[in-house]
Amino acid sequence: MIRQEKMVVVSQQQIARNIFELIVKGDLVQDMQEPGQFVHIRVADSFEPLLRRPISIAEINREESQFTMIYRSEGRGTSLLAEKAVGATIDVLGPLGHGFDVDAAKAKAYLIGGGIGVPPLYQLAKELNAKGVETVHILGFESKEAVFYEEKFKALGETHIATVDGSHGTQGFVTHILNELPKDFDTYYSCGPTAMLEAVQWAYPEKQGFLSYEQRMGCGIGACFACVCRTTKSETDYIKVCSDGPVFPAGVVIV
Structure with a gap:
């Protein structure tokens, strides 16, 4: 409603x-x-x-x-x-919109966020923890001055921080951290810049994943068609990020 x-x-x-x-x-x-x-x-x-x-x-x-x-x-x-x-x-x-499928994760989930894509992962982590799912948080920011909610995420599970300039945590992007972590999880959830989402999909093609897309919107309810994206179903099939998403299973959206 x-x-x-x-x-x-x-x-x-x-x-x-x-x-x-x-x-x-x-x-x-x-x-x-x-x-x-x-x-x-x-x-x-x-x-x-x-x-x-x-x-x-x-x-x-x-x-x-x-x-x-x-x-x-x-x-x-x-x-x-x-x-x-x-x-x-x-x-x-x-x-x-439609959010993350909390029931998809069974035992352990990776939550991967970039910049202003980090916030929705906090409520997700809380709900997954409440279901008994272990969460690992991999969060990327521009610099130390841009980092937020690090301690709040740490209270919910293992947390890794990447900064582009190396002023805090690992220097580079979230993918630099992902390359060093084991693949012992069953589901991943990610929100952030499109380039990051594409890199995460490429890193885990065999895993179940859910991606939240950031797209410019007009109405927010699916009426104006300002946020349409192509899907992998066919060349003429489109979705609206605001009303059909913003969360989609990995491999569905072509941006």
Whole structure:
């Protein structure tokens, strides 16, 4: 069920370079069922900016009717969102899309994230842990200043960090870490830049995997066709990342 609701800001803080953690409260939280779904945020009460901004759901707290978003403030819309103070209201549309298949993992799962693709993996890790699935987290960032939630992920399982400049953890990309890790897992989940998702698929062609794609969106509900991608089924078969995804089994999407 998709709702539109004015949700109240409970907390907002900067947790890394240009990265903000925003917690809001409202009844819409009770409809969030799958890690990997997202919401569409109206960042201002005016018609400028006109379009909503899609932001992934990082954590769900149904008991308190709260959920957490983690986003990068870099453009006009997200800069306005970063100005929202405690007690302010935000127009939220959601939950949207299809998330990760939590039941697919049986014993051990790799969770592989890059940059702002890391947040949805946190709720996923919590739910997998609750099912008794061991999770290993491989997370990539630009630099030490951009790293967030490292300790939170460590509390849920083995965690590896890669930074492009080598200022923290392993220098390079998540694939440099994957090359050194055993393949003793049954399922992987990944979210991040398209190039990273392609590299992860190439690294584990024999494994069951689920990929969350980052794509520019207009409406967020499948009406505007701004986020269509080809699939491997045929040359004329397309999917919409916002409504059919953003999560798809590995090997389905051609970007």
